[in-house]
Amino acid sequence: METTANSPTARPWPVREWMLIAAMAALAHPAALLIGLVVLAALVVLSAWVPFVWIALPAVAFTVISAVTHRARFHGHAVRPAEEPELTILVRQAAERLDFRVPLLVRIVAEPEVAVVPTRTSGFRTFTLFLGLPLVRRLTAAELVAVVAREFAHQQHAGDRRTSLLLRARDSLVESRENRFRAPAGLVERLLRASQARTWQLALAADADAAAVAGTPAVRNALAQVGTVSAAFYLFVATWVGVLGEDGDFPEDLYEALDAALADPHVASRLAADADENPPMAAAIEPPLAARLAALPEHLGVGWDTSASVALRQLDSLRRRCVRDLVSSEEAAGELRPVRLLDIAPERFEASLREAASHLVEVTGQEFVGGAVAAAADALVDGTWMRLAQAIDPEVGRLPQPMRAGAASDVLVGCLSHVIGGMLLEAGWARVSRWTASVLVGPDGALLDVEELLELAVDTGDPTRIRELLPILTERAAR
Structure with a gap:
């Protein structure tokens, strides 16, 4: 198929693509790259050993080429x-x-x-x-x-x-x-x-x-x-x-x-x-x-x-x-009891709500959940919320700089949504959907989307709505 410079499959300068391929393959396997550099250095410094050093080069090339041309295993x-x-x-x-x-x-x-x-x-x-x-x-x-x-x-x-x-x-x-x-x-x-x-x-x-x-x-x-x-x-x-x-x-x-x-x-x-x-x-x-x-x-x-x-x-x-493939290995799946998800109370799948609360208490150094949420609200005001998000999930700090703010926002909103949603449920708020604990109805009948509230707080740096919920969280934690 012939292509032009304006066609959707027009190719860039080929040398640039080959350089990209080489660079990505090398960086994907830094150990092999390091060995290759050591071998090249030895070729220069230890000229008397050149015939023996060359023996290692095919092994390095094989490692990189095998990884790049690896094909997916059959499944399904x-x-x-x-x-x-x-x-x-x-x-x-x-x-x-x-x-x-x-x-x-x-x-x-x-x-x-x-x-x-x-x-x-x-x-x-x-x-x-x-x-x-x-x-x-x-x-x-x-x-x-x-x-x-x-x-x-x-x-x-x-x-x-x-x-x-x-x-x-x-x-x-x-x-x-x-x-x-x-x-x-x-x-x-x-x-x-x-x-x-x-x-x-x-x-x-x-x-x-x-x-x-x-x-x-x-x-x-x-x-x-x-x-x-x-x-x-x-x-x-x-x-x-x-x-x-x-x-x-x-x-x-x-x-x-x-x-x-x-x-x-x-x-x-x-x-x-x-x-x-x-x-x-x-x-x-x-x-x-x-x-x-x-x-x-x-x-x-x-x-x-x-x-x-x-x-x-x-x-x-x-x-x-397919469901057996997802649950476990074929041998173990034969021993499992069949159940219906649609008949199971949603609370059975919400251990993560309690785990998130414990983790937030730990990383903020607070004694109770209400204090941990208050500390998170303070972090939004004083600008340290990204540091808090990194404490919640250290992977945030390992991301490239342009991605950290978005990832930190997702981590903080996700954690606080689990914590606040779980505490409000325990305080008697009603869920609107069995599939989420972040959309709830309060005692006055008003609908609250906890995730939406938190996203707005992170985007604006204004935790007023979060602090309005603190009395409920503090009262629940004190029981």
Whole structure:
């Protein structure tokens, strides 16, 4: 496919990309880089040992190349055409519309994931499409075509050697931020920002191709749904499976409970607010949703069902297996007792509220929760709230400087929301939603969104509304 300087897949100066690849791969593995520098120094200083020193260079190169070209492990559950003909036909038709004519395998996974990964099966090169069950259940056929076609298109645009190495080196650099020995955060941030333009370019090109296949309305709806479902999944599911797994229970209606949470207006408004407020991080491989929607070309889209999802004939079996994947290993899951999440009181999943209160008391050096909240309010006034947020979560201090204020705000609001919401519930305030402890109704019948109150306090530096709640918190703590 020929590209021009103004096309969505036009390439920057190749030398710059190769330098980015080398820099990201090296910084993702600083130990290998250090060994390589030592070897090069030895080549210069110990010239008599040159034949022996050269032996170490292939080992260093192999370490870096292996990490950059590492491919994801297989996970999920295979979809066989005879068992799921409707899904198989839809995937095949989406691939054919894009002329993506390669051997394809499909696997259903428990998380809201959509990805196309190069694989090898019986020695032959194939591609495996990973489809998240939460998305297959919720998206219409047209919307599912949109996300599948988008992944095929992205694979086409990113299929050349230089682009694939750039993306893998970038992934390795992102993952390296969790390592014990890692490159300076500021340097990592600059490299991620420098390579981000290329990843965003690829994302917009894939979106445009998907719109040509599925229609712009389907792509627009699918992009919004994928973001919302993913955010809700990672907000709730880890807590659900963690608590129930510890107690030996198996949440057989996990995906139905997720649907119920997504249908809750308070959850939906919070997820939408978070999506709008959070600026894109350097690690983000796609532009913000608003920018992606604005960049979509207009296409009508013909031939796809816009009213219903694709029928899965093995849905019950896939649902059970996916939930077991989330809860524990296959062996342990067989011993768990089936329970229904929708029948369990929400308080069972709110141990984090008490843990947050204890942690805030500890980091503020106060004796009671009311005093800890008062200390947090004082920190907003005297400007030390970022220091308090770092005490709550030390990871804030390890972030690059441009990201610290936003992360500190999220940490402080999150902690105080848990503390204040939990204390108000104990004081007799009523919850509006079983899915959140931050939207409550007071004794006078007035609605209070604790997170919204705290965000405003952090943004303005005015904790007046927080201090108005202190008598209630202090009275509760004294009981």
